[in-house]
Amino acid sequence: MATPPSALHEPWREPERQHDAMVFGLWVFLASEVLFFGGILLTYAVARHADPQGFAAGARASDLFFGTLNTAVLMTSSLTMAVGERALKEGLVRWARWALIATVLLGFAFLVFKGFEYRDDFEKHLVPGLDFRFTGRAEQLFWGFYWTATVIHAIHLSVGIGAVGRLLLLDWRGEMPSHWMGAEATALYWHLVDIIWILLYPLIYLTGRP
Amino acid sequence: MENAGVLRGAPDTGSYLSESSVKSWLTTTDHKRIAILYAFSITLFFFLGGVAATIIRLELFTPNGDIVSADGYNRLFTLHGIVMVWFFLVPSIPTTFGNFLLPLMIGARDVAFPKLNLLSWYLFVIAGLLTVATLLAGGVDTGWTFYTPFSSLYSNSNVLLAAAGVFVAGFSSIATGINFIATIHMLRARGMTWMRLPLFAWAMYATSLVMVLATPVLAMSLLLISVERIFGLPIFDPRAGGDPLLFQHLFWFYSHPAVYIMILPAMGVVSEIIACEARRRVFGYQFMVYAMVAIAVLGFLVWGHHMFVSGQSPYASMVFSFLSFVIAVPSAIKVFNWTGTLYRGQIRFSAPMLYALGFLGLFTIGGLTGLFLAAIPVDVHVTDTYFVVAHFHYIMVGASVSAFFGGLHFWWPKITGRLYSEKFATLAAITMFFGFNFTFFPQFIAGYLGMPRRYYHYAPEYQIWNVMSSSGAVILAAAYLAPLAYLGWSLVRGERASANPRGATGLEWSVPSPPPTENFDRPPVVTVGPYRYHPEHETHQAPDHPAHEPQRSA
């Protein structure tokens, strides 16, 4: 294996140690993210527990097509992200470049589909407080959760797209090979954003199906 | 491998303070300079929160409202709480002494992620500016806890701005936590095993654990409140099916562990001071470590004791009550071990030691009254009275702030390279102890007699206790202001400090005062455990131990 060159920062003396610290630090951050989403998932669990039937009635109005499509899109983006990061580590810059471009495009595709879905939700009066379609409390709670959780997720994804975009910018300047550690960190974050969506998918789109 | 010898020939870069341009400070990634940046910021906030406290105490001098309106009073105590909790106590010791000392104590060049460290300070400044903007825009009236529906349905004040400030401050705190955890895992010098870490480093580790795992839940609960307020989404509003107790669960999942964010660092500071100034090894070092980790973990399981009267299930209350008693055990172990460390010590009653001894007494009173409050029947009786106010001020002000001042004096020569006037410092330490008790002990009595908290207009029979408390606050304020004068003087005229003026152990004392930019000119190698203040075989238990030598001049 060709040891990839790396940009060594203070206070590190050895690239291996810097790499371990970066990966560890990122995992600690991800643990923190788990608690962040834990808070909103608890909100979901409490609301659903209070009135399962009403909650399911609200959830049935969600758009299963877009939900499933976006799950597939995001899972595929995790594939391209993994390929890109591993290719960079092996020094295959061209592969890495194309895989990362695909990742950014899939990320954008997710956001575009989400935008279409939001437009439909507006048209179907699924925004609590804005001429809302349901009168029940549980339905309001479900859609309150839907909007909050998906928007927070979309913000996370946008940050991820920015991080992958930064790698591509570095590539444009010919500096990507020395940033393989940054690519690994970006990939870890990207996968977590994917996992959160994987968890949101059944909670939002598969609740209350026949 | 790294070869420190190469650097030897290079010109001496001098102390970390040698560069003085504003730009060099605002773009620094040196952990020591970032500590100084934080020190300036939190000092400002300490006095901002202090001004609010002063007005509150003035208002409570008489039973009637005379200085501020009812609404103004709500905004004052909210400001006091938000500023003191998130902009002074939570960041206080970790971001100043933690940033400055942690890399030095473990023999590192810097923290693991120096840029992230600087970013955390900028986030803190942004958060601070948002909070000051809240103040200028008229303040918030919800109380520092942002309880719903005070913060969602019934507040006309700037809840969103204040919540945004706390939200951003939370990210600053998470960044610091991640940095410290990675630093302690990855950057310990050769031979610095886990059981050779100074207790202050362990305290930083335990604190960081709480910061990283609790703060995100606070961020989410503030976000949910903002969403409820801006978009009218029903989350905590019971009229729309929401659960207001859910907010309290989310909030206290952070805010109870946050109490340990405030007290664990203080425990670390006090352990260092007591061992050095009593010239003894820390008694039961390993138990001190396990106790801190146990406090950090158990601290997450007791939050429900804030909700005994909220309508929470009585069974849940019993579980929380039991767990709250359990967490007193590691806290008690620590108090016993500090006392054990003093035993047969050659105690120097220096200013830092006086603060540390004050901590011991005040923490014990705060902790024991905490047990009163963990007992459901007593808690139901004194909920939302001044008893609770007195209890948590004993922990947060009596213990944490005393430890902060103790640490400030203890490491002042190391940080600034100057000695301060021991006479004035001793006087301030004693004044603070008496001023504190004078201020807060009467509140236990007023609370026990039934005076509710957060009222600006109170029944006249409580006036005597409030007059005592307000008079004590004057003494306390003097004790807080005094260091500004004599420590400020020491910066200008103070005698130069040697590398180790206290004869303390620990790697931070092995480098010059103030430390050079690169900390160590070659990576240190550690071969012994901490606190070697006397030979190993000299145990505490020996009953026929010969009388110790008279104290040598330190």
Added chain:
Amino acid sequence: MTGVDKRRVLRTVLLEPLIVWVGLCAVLALTYAYANWPGLPLKLSMSLLFAAIKGALVVVFFMELGKASGIIRIAAAAGVLWASFLFLLTFADLLTR
């Protein structure tokens, strides 16, 4: 690059992620089918189980937790463990209120 090396690179860079991705898609199809098939029991538990399987695939293979050192596993486990404290004690109240 020798032939052996080339094959190894191809395996780690391309083949392994692809296999994981196929697995993810298969479980997604299963999730979808189970949720929409009328009359099947334990819909919520099953859909969460499928989500957990997908999440585990991503964590273990894409995020390489399978190969990671002990402290990284501890960091990953800590997030989940602490979130379980939050759920456990909140529901201790909710279910007995």
